[in-house]
Amino acid sequence: MRNSDRKIKYSQAVNEAVSQCMESDPAVFIIGEGVPDPKGIFGTTLGLKEKFGSARVMDMPVSENGVTGIMIGAALAGMRPVMTHQRMDFMLYAMDQLLNNAAKWKYMFGGRSVPLVIRTIIGRGWGQGAQHSQNFQALFAHIPGLKVVMPATAYDAKGLLVSSIEDDGPVIFIEHRWLHDTVDYVPEEIYRVPLGKCGRPRSGDALTIISHSYMTIEALKAAGILEKEGIFADLIDLRTVKPLDLASIFRSVKRTGRLLVLDDDWKTGGVAAEIIASVAENGRLKLKKPPARITLPDVPTPTSPALSKFYYPGTKEIISKAAELLGLNNGKKLKLLSRIPANILQDVPDRSFTGPF
Amino acid sequence: MTDKERLDLYARTLRVRKIEEAIADLYPGQEMRCPVHLSIGQEVTAVAVCSNLKKSDYVFSNHRCHGHYLAKGGDLKRMLAEIYGKAAGCTGGFGGSMHLVDEAAGFMGAVPIVAGTIPIAVGAAFKFKMRKEKRVSVAFFGDAAVEEGVFHEAANFAALHKLPVLFVCENNLYAVYTPLRERQPEQQICGLARAHGIPSSQLHEGDLFDLSGKLRGAVAHVRSGKGPAFVEIFTYRWREHCGPGYDNNIGYRTCEEFESWKSRDPLERTAAILRKAGVLDAETEQRLEKKIAAEIGEAVKFSKAAPFPTRKDYDKRAYA
Incomplete structure (x- = not known):
């Protein structure tokens, strides 16, 4: 739209x-x-x-x-x-x-x-x-x-x-x-996007992918690749991480039964943990697979480019985790991964994917 | 100071300049994948302070730390390898240019958070006093650091306990692109330290020997156990705040101001003194430059060839 x-x-x-x-x-x-x-x-x-x-x-x-x-x-x-x-x-x-x-x-x-x-x-x-x-x-x-x-x-x-x-x-x-x-x-006139309401940049029934800020860009890249194989993910862009729009999250998870949360932050005690805990607490949501999260590892940021490639998650990690959640066989997973453009550097922005999304 | 000592001190300063220039030349190759804040223009401050220190003294620094590290005797190969993100770097590729360390040389660490290491330097001095060690702890920081509350809290504690810490404020007139006059009222920065009861002086970069001599008294005061001292040294960063180039074109400072500082280059003034005294002739100058270039060339070669750190290097690193 x-x-x-x-x-x-x-x-x-x-x-x-x-x-x-x-x-x-x-x-x-x-x-x-x-x-x-x-x-x-x-x-x-x-x-x-x-x-x-x-x-x-x-x-x-x-x-x-x-x-x-x-x-x-x-x-x-x-x-x-x-x-x-x-x-x-x-x-x-x-x-x-x-x-x-x-x-x-x-x-x-x-x-x-x-x-x-x-x-x-x-x-x-x-x-x-x-x-x-x-x-x-x-x-x-x-x-x-x-x-x-x-x-x-x-x-x-x-x-x-x-x-x-x-x-x-x-x-x-x-x-x-x-x-x-x-x-x-972006419209020229002043307008508001309400706090506490998530966005839904892609809709689908295969799995729910929840993200915010930069990780939404990685999620969109991954969703584009999944779509080429006929897999439609429901993307939820949180927009605000406090308060969380739990109602929208629950609606999506109820439909897909598979949950992947992305968070550009450390794992322990993070926003992803909060979302998964909230879904787990909700007795009416039946998950087909255990929920998954992709976060930064629980270590401070390294400087060397040799380490940042392990540190920062991207499209590859999302595709791999999504394939796991969907129960795809290895051949199908590799086919998806092969669609990721080669030579993407982890320590500078990807100039080939700048929107509009 | 003997002629030999003076020449040696000059050579150490020239070495910092040449190393920084080499980094500026190599940086566009995009193999040094971390921010760099070059100390070109400010080298004399670092060498003058460190010329009065012993190896067992401690130095703590900030984002613009290359000069401090080198002047305190930090290892060049490990510094360049660090900037190249290699496992052989002084932190193993975890820190980069803003986080240099060489404990063997008494260079105890640099961090980019403004004023971040000031209380750390005071804490080290606290240890020296508790253990009755005749050592000096030095905190290098810029003019913006005295705007942070933590500076005042640390200065008060240091004065209260008469700790052996030397506060060195390198006043280069800018916090990134914001001039001093937009951040502080008209005052002497060293007056802030005086208000905390700390003997303070305001120094101009001048030439190396003059500055080194003026700092001798401050270091001696600190080492004698009489408590902290504070020096404010006027200096000027030639290159851009962060990166290898110049940024006079973007409008936060005038070309006239830049040229006026550059024309008073403390390194060049130091060389002129030595030339006049007959200590530095063209042949000696050439020999020095050749030696430094060879050392840099070797360190660059070493750094480029060194292996990168691996994932297993970082998994448990955050905990003791």
Whole structure:
């Protein structure tokens, strides 16, 4: 389904969402390390300073914890800050303010909430190593009071960011660096994609594949290959990992009876674990095979390209696991795997698959 | 300092410059598949500090760590192999350029999280004091690190316990592309340390020997057990924040500013002093460059030929 005839990049969609929210609400402003700099956070903030001035589009001292607290205070007092981190690893300094104040204020006092959006960027590849490529969605999803949004497409990025900025509580809005250059059909006017509702980029009855953010791109690649062999997967793109759209997940699993969950995060205590546990708890869902998950191994990110190929799961791992769940014989599985384009590097984005999806 | 010592110190600085330039030349080949933050323009700071340290002293560093690592005596082959992602690298290919380490040389680790190693350096100094060891722990960090709360918490603790730690703030005026004036009010960074009760001084990069001499007192103060010291050194990064090229074209700093720093190249000024003193003639210069080039060539060859780490290397690595 095409939402518009206009194709733009994910980074432009993010930019446009912020811009249109700033136009419609003078309480919205954006702050972050590098926000007005010449690279503009991978293009997502380019032009905003020229349009809205430096009082609403601003850089900040390298003081993540303090400035997060200050933004919480501004939000409590009536502003709607959009705080931006170029890398999620750097925002760990701000955990105290986010977990103890932003997430709990409404609960503690029963009154004002904290309409704060934290835009934060995750990624993979190019030797970023242990402190430059961590995905902490599960950490934030664990905290009552926080919502966690992870758009996969440019269309969703714009609609979900508008919803996040308009939401009255704190939202962790996670962008993936490898998605910033992908394109999608995106309407020019402001629109919303609701938080807590998943998307369904492909429908089918063979198995349910649940993903979010960048892993949705890998899921789409895998689904395309499966389709060539007449296997139609039901793809669920979570869009938000907190709250989870369990109703849609249950509906799909009930129909397919086979569940594969993808999560670009460590295995233990992750979003995939939560989904599988929720399905297991639901007594009305009868699975034909034990549920499966594809995650990062429980080790920190390696730097060497020789190790990143084991570390980052992709189309191959999805196809293999899907074949297992479907009970395909080895010949059929190999035939599917042979359809994966050769020479795909694991540490740089695949330029041959950039959407629209 | 004798002429020989001065020449040796110069050669160590020239070596850092040449190694960084070699990385910049090789990087476009895409075999070094990790981010690199080159210290070209800032080499003198690293060598001047480390020229006052002993092998048993500790150095902790940040993302722009190549110069610190090399100046403290870190192994070149293992550094380049690391950047090439090889098992022979100083962390076995797990860290890359931003996570160098060579414990045998007293270079205890570098991490890219801003101010991340400042409390770690203070903790090592805490151990030195508890065990009554006459050693010095050094934290290298940039001008943005003093904007982090953890710097102030660590500085307070170090001052309170009179710990043998030297805080070295390399003020290169930018956090990525954001200038100092957009991040801090008009102040002296070393004044922040003074407010924590730490003796502090503001130094200009100048030439190597001048800077090394000025740092001698600070290191001696720290080693004597009188407590921490803080130095703010003005310096300038020539290349782009991250990567092998230049980024003056993107507009966050002016070409005039860049040229004015480049024309005062501390390495070149150091060479000029030695030339004037008759210690560095064309022949010596050529000999030094040839020796460094040969060492780099060998290290690159070693790194390219070295095997990659394998999957079994990482499975249990995260736990003691």
